[in-house]
Amino acid sequence: MAPILLNCMGNERNEYIKYVKNPNLETMEEDILYHLSLSTKTHNLPEMFGDIKFVCVGGSANRMKAFAQFIHKELELSGNPEEITDICEGTDRYCMYKVGPVLSISHGMGVPSISIMLHELIKLLHHAQCQDVVLFRLGTSGGVGLAPGTVVVTEKAVDYSFQPQFEQVVLGKVITRSTELDEEVASELLQCSSELQNIPTVIGNTMCTHDFYEGQGRLDGALCSFSHEDKLEYLRKAYDAGVRNIEMESTVFAAMCRVCGLKAAVVCVTLLNRFEGDQIKSPHDVLVEYQQRPQILVSHFIKKRLGYV
Ligand code: R2B
Numbered sequence: 001m002a003p004i005l006l007n008c009m010g011n012e013r014n015e016y017i018k019y020v021k022n023p024n025l026e027t028m029e030e031d032i033l034y035h036l037s038l039s040t041k042t043h044n045l046p047e048m049f050g051d052i053k054f055v056c057v058g059g060s061a062n063r064m065k066a067f068a069q070f071i072h073k074e075l076e077l078s079g080n081p082e083e084i085t086d087i088c089e090g091t092d093r094y095c096m097y098k099v100g101p102v103l104s105i106s107h108g109m110g111v112p113s114i115s116i117m118l119h120e121l122i123k124l125l126h127h128a129q130c131q132d133v134v135l136f137r138l139g140t141s142g143g144v145g146l147a148p149g150t151v152v153v154t155e156k157a158v159d160y161s162f163q164p165q166f167e168q169v170v171l172g173k174v175i176t177r178s179t180e181l182d183e184e185v186a187s188e189l190l191q192c193s194s195e196l197q198n199i200p201t202v203i204g205n206t207m208c209t210h211d212f213y214e215g216q217g218r219l220d221g222a223l224c225s226f227s228h229e230d231k232l233e234y235l236r237k238a239y240d241a242g243v244r245n246i247e248m249e250s251t252v253f254a255a256m257c258r259v260c261g262l263k264a265a266v267v268c269v270t271l272l273n274r275f276e277g278d279q280i281k282s283p284h285d286v287l288v289e290y291q292q293r294p295q296i297l298v299s300h301f302i303k304k305r306l307g308y309v
């Protein structure tokens with residue numbers, strides 16, 4: 001019989017959701033999460049991570065450390081937030097901080113980097129027997145017709161052709177996976193934004209590309225094979241398809257979470273309006289403040305879920 005578990009709200013529930021979808025894992029004596037520098041033999045994963053309810057991922061190691069320190073203060077936990085340690089200090093591929101029920105992890109830039117981290121993170125949640133976990137990607141992006149500093153809560157993560165799908169090559173064949181995100185979490189985030197000041201937020205589609213320059217229609221890369229008019233035409237088509245921002249990880253993040261039965265949301269701030277240019281020209285302090293906006297929004301969500309506010 002399935003174990004009786006308590007969910008995040010303290011309710012009893014019988015079903016046990018298995019986040020991994022790979023029977024091979026059951027026959028392995030040890031699972032080495034190589035890029036996280038953790039293993040089922042050398043670490044007691046249920047003890048270390050069993051109480052995780054919220055996982056926040058983002059590209060930059062410094063930003064995810066800052067988020068961990070911020071949520072530590074917001075949750076008024078004991079100990080010095082300046083002294084939190086990187087659980088993955090045995091590797092410099094990713095960093096990971098645990099703050100109460102919140103895990104903060106960096107994923108680097110682009111689909112291959114985040115997808116390696118997600119495989120190992122989802123296995124970690126499985127080995128630790130975590131349940132009722134919500135994942136957030138907190139990121140930066142280029143805005144499409146939005147004022148810089150606007151936060152976009154992703155409705156659909158779409159590919160270069162504005163389709164809500166992620167294509168993965170497996171054994172030489174293309175597998176297409178849906179990138180639908182959790183509607184309830186997205187609308188709860190939108191509600192949270194209305195309760196906060198100075199976090200302008202919209203809901204819209206997020207386009208995920210495999211490149212920052214030509215792949216996002218930038219004219220300022222080392223290569224450029226199209227005109228200014230071509231760029232604007234593509235951005236207009238994207239806008240008409242509901243795209244409000246462009247970044248580089250959302251489709252694989254959405255697809256992997258969905259297949260594994262994990263609720264997930266993507267919350268990215270826009271650093272510029274791509275109709276107005278390609279270079280990110282805002283001063284450093286302005287960019288730092290923009291990047292705090294998804295953190296403040298998600299922290300409010302977490303505090304509400306935990307009954308703090
Ligand atoms: C947003 O910002 C990074 C590129 O500058 C990339 O990781 C992304 O998705």
Ligand code: URA
Nearest residue numbers: 140141142246247248
């Ligand atoms: N990240 C992106 O991927 N694109 C931008 O334009 C800005 C940040």
